[in-house]
Structures are given as C-alpha cells and as structure tokens.
Amino acid sequence: MKKTILSVALIAALMLSLTLAGCGNGSSSSGGEQQGGNGKVVGVAMPTQSSERWIKDGRNMKAKLESLGYEVFLQYAEDDVQVQLAQIETMIAKDVDCLVVASVDSSALINALKTAKEVGIPVISYDRLLMNTDSVDYYASFDNEGVGRKIGEYIEEKANLAEATEPQTIEFFMGSPDDNNAVLLYKGVMSVLQKYLDDGTLVCKSGRTSFEDTCILRWSQEVALQNCENYLSGFYADDKLDICCSAFDGFAYGIKAALEAAGYTEEDWPIITGQDAEIMAVKNIIDGKQTQTIFKNTELLADKCAGMVQAVIEGSEPEINDTETYDNGKMVVPSYLCEPLSLDVDNYKELVIDSGYYKEEEVKNAK
Numbered sequence: 486m487k488k489t490i491l492s493v494a495l496i497a498a499l500m501l502s503l504t505l506a507g508c509g510n511g512s513s514s515s516g517g518e519q520q521g522g523n524g525k526v527v528g529v530a531m532p533t534q535s536s537e538r539w540i541k542d543g544r545n546m547k548a549k550l551e552s553l554g555y556e557v558f559l560q561y562a563e564d565d566v567q568v569q570l571a572q573i574e575t576m577i578a579k580d581v582d583c584l585v586v587a588s589v590d591s592s593a594l595i596n597a598l599k600t601a602k603e604v605g606i607p608v609i610s611y612d613r614l615l616m617n618t619d620s621v622d623y624y625a626s627f628d629n630e631g632v633g634r635k636i637g638e639y640i641e642e643k644a645n646l647a648e649a650t651e652p653q654t655i656e657f658f659m660g661s662p663d664d665n666n667a668v669l670l671y672k673g674v675m676s677v678l679q680k681y682l683d684d685g686t687l688v689c690k691s692g693r694t695s696f697e698d699t700c701i702l703r704w705s706q707e708v709a710l711q712n713c714e715n716y717l718s719g720f721y722a723d724d725k726l727d728i729c730c731s732a733f734d735g736f737a738y739g740i741k742a743a744l745e746a747a748g749y750t751e752e753d754w755p756i757i758t759g760q761d762a763e764i765m766a767v768k769n770i771i772d773g774k775q776t777q778t779i780f781k782n783t784e785l786l787a788d789k790c791a792g793m794v795q796a797v798i799e800g801s802e803p804e805i806n807d808t809e810t811y812d813n814g815k816m817v818v819p820s821y822l823c824e825p826l827s828l829d830v831d832n833y834k835e836l837v838i839d840s841g842y843y844k845e846e847e848v849k850n851a852k
C-alpha cells in the first residue's frame with residue numbers, strides 16, 4: 486500500500502539522495518551488532534552543522550537510535566530550506582520507518598510531511614516545532630519561553646534592574662523569524678524586561694525592541710556582528726552599551742567581535758547573554774567575554790526523542806510531559822519538554838564540567 490503512492494517526485498528525490506550521499510552530506514549506518522530494531526530505519530533531518538549544538542544533536546540521536554538497534558539516515562541541510570526539503574522527500578522515498586525533523590523553515594515542509602502521513606511514516610518534531618501541519622506525532626524540546634524568561638531574569642538580576650538608580654542601555658539580538666523557538670524566546674525575555682523598558686530603567690537607543698526589528702534570519706552570527714557594529718557606531722559613540730540581550734551563543738561571538746573592534750575592554754564590557762552553552766561560549770564566560778548562556782542538555786533531549794521514536798515504531802505510548810503548550814496552528818502537539826538552565830561563571834563547573842557534559846580540557850582549548 487505504502488509503495489503504491491510513491492510519486493515520481495519522490496523517486497527523483499531518491500536519485501538526488503544518491504548524489505547527496507556521494508557528496509558526503511549524508512550519513513547512514515546500521516545498528517549492526519545491536520539487538521532489536523528489526524531492520525527499521527530512522528531518518529533524522531538536522532538544520533545545520535554551522536553551530537556546535539546541532540552537530541552534537543545529530544551525533545547524540547544517531548548513537549541513541551543505533552543503541553536501540555535502528556539504522557539511522559542522518560542528513561544536515563546547512564540552513565538551506567530547499568536542501569532540507571529534498572532530504573526529507575528522499576527519506577520518505579526511502580520509506581523510512583520514522584522521521585525526526587529539526588527544521589530550517591517548517592513552512593516549506595508542509596506538503597512533504599503530508600505525504601509522510603499519507604504513506605504512514607510517523608513524524609517527530611525535534612527541538613523546533615513543525616508549524617501549521619497535522620502531520621506530526623510528537624515533539625521533543627525544551628521549555629522555549631522558559632529559555633527567554635531565564636535570559637530576562639538573568640539580566641534583571643545581574644544589572645540589578647529592580648533597584649537601579651540610573652538607566653542602563655540595552656540592545657536586542659533575537660532568533661530566526663521562521664523558528665517558533667525564537668518567537669517564544671522573545672516572549673519570555675519581554676515578560677521580564679518589558680516593564681523596565683516602559684519605565685525607562687532600560688534604554689534601547691536604537692529603538693529596536695520589537696521581535697520584527699531584532700530577529701536575525703537563520704540565526705546568523707555575521708548579521709549579529711553587523712547589527713552590533715551598526716548599533717555601536719550609530720547610537721553609542723558617546724554612551725556605552727551596557728547590556729546585549731542575545732538569544733544565541735553564535736550571536737554572542739559576533740557581538741564580542743564587534744565590541745572588541747569598537748575598543749570595549751574588561752572595564753566597560755557589557756552583560757552578554759546567549760543560548761546553548763557551546764564549548765566556546767563556556768570558555769568565553771570563564772574569560773569574562775560572555776556573561777551568561779542557557780544550558781540545554783541535548784543528550785537528555787536525544788534520549789527522550791529516541792524513546793519517542795521507539796514508541797511510535799513499536800506502537801506503544803511515548804513519555805510526554807506536556808499536552809497543552811505547543812499549538813502549531815493546526816494541532817496541539819504532545820510534547821516532552823526538558824528544562825533549560827541558566828549558566829554563568831558561578832555555576833558552569835557544576836553544570837557542565839562536574840556532570841561530565843564537557844571535559845575541562847576541551848573547554849580550556851576551545852577555539
């Protein structure tokens with residue numbers, strides 16, 4: 486039944502997959518010596534290898550699924566919407582037994598996901614919610630509004646906003662508009678900081694405080710750097726920038742470069758936030774060049790997601806802990822949400838070194 490509905494387009498996608506595999510863009514391997522799995526194949530579509538977090542996510546998912554005995558077909562789209570679409574079409578054409586998708590822009594995937602549903606392939610949304618589709622079974626992620634709230638609360642506390650006697654300057658660097666996580670993060674940030682903007686405790690000299698004005702397409706580090714340069718030259722010639730509210734470690738690296746170029750030093754270095762607790766970010770935090778980040782344990786995320794895959798393949802109930810929050814416009818997607826944690830120089834050791842998440846050496850030697 487499944488095979489009869491495969492379209493010519495999907496067969497074309499299969500041929501494309503051979504080309505892609507030839508380019509070393511894909512990675513497929515079998516669970517070989519592992520027990521179980523019954524020859525089932527899981528397609529894992531990841532957005533990009535341009536940031537450490539997704540490399541780790543792909544590696545973790547592959548390892549966890551293989552340990553459950555599944556064969557894994559892992560593909561990265563390098564932030565190219567059409568490439569990811571082709572990869573997913575290929576996975577459907579390969580008749581995988583389950584699809585795991587961390588999207589670049591989920592609006593481009595709606596038809597492909599519909600096909601997946603029609604041919605009976607379950608779909609799990611990984612970290613980024615697949616929007617405006619009913620062709621998604623489960624969602625594994627973090628409390629994404631909570632990520633923003635934690636960033637806002639950190640700034641509130643670190644800058645002592647509740648008792649501030651003088652206004653402090655702030656600029657915002659928010660995530661990609663095609664990523665639901667970015668929208669929620671902004672909401673979380675503003676649930677804490679909006680009142681300080683309203684009462685003048687925080688002053689945003691560029692005037693850019695809305696999500697539309699501060700979002701950065703595809704979470705580009707280069708655009709964050711440019712935006713920061715523009716803010717510094719346009720609005721902070723006479724006055725220092727005190728706070729950079731950044732939604733991503735990659736942005737924090739760009740901001741750091743712009744501040745160094747503008748002559749900021751240890752004495753006037755602003756508060757800079759981030760997200761992902763990448764190794765480089767942890768190093769920058771130890772060195773005083775970034776102030777905070779959000780630690781999201783992606784090993785735990787992969788664990789929960791692999792458990793979902795196993796459940797849908799075996800026809801059992803996966804572990805979920807939220808059935809209300811993640812409305813994608815078409816349905817509320819049953820979710821497992823992991824907890825994000827705020828990390829700074831005071832607790833990094835406990836969170837990522839003592840726990841064995843990173844080795845002290847790799848943090849020290851990060852480049």
Ligand code: BGC
Nearest residue numbers: 612613664666704733760761
């Ligand atoms: C993830 C973040 C990540 C960002 C950029 C978001 O969807 O939730 O953890 O920093 O994408 O890659």
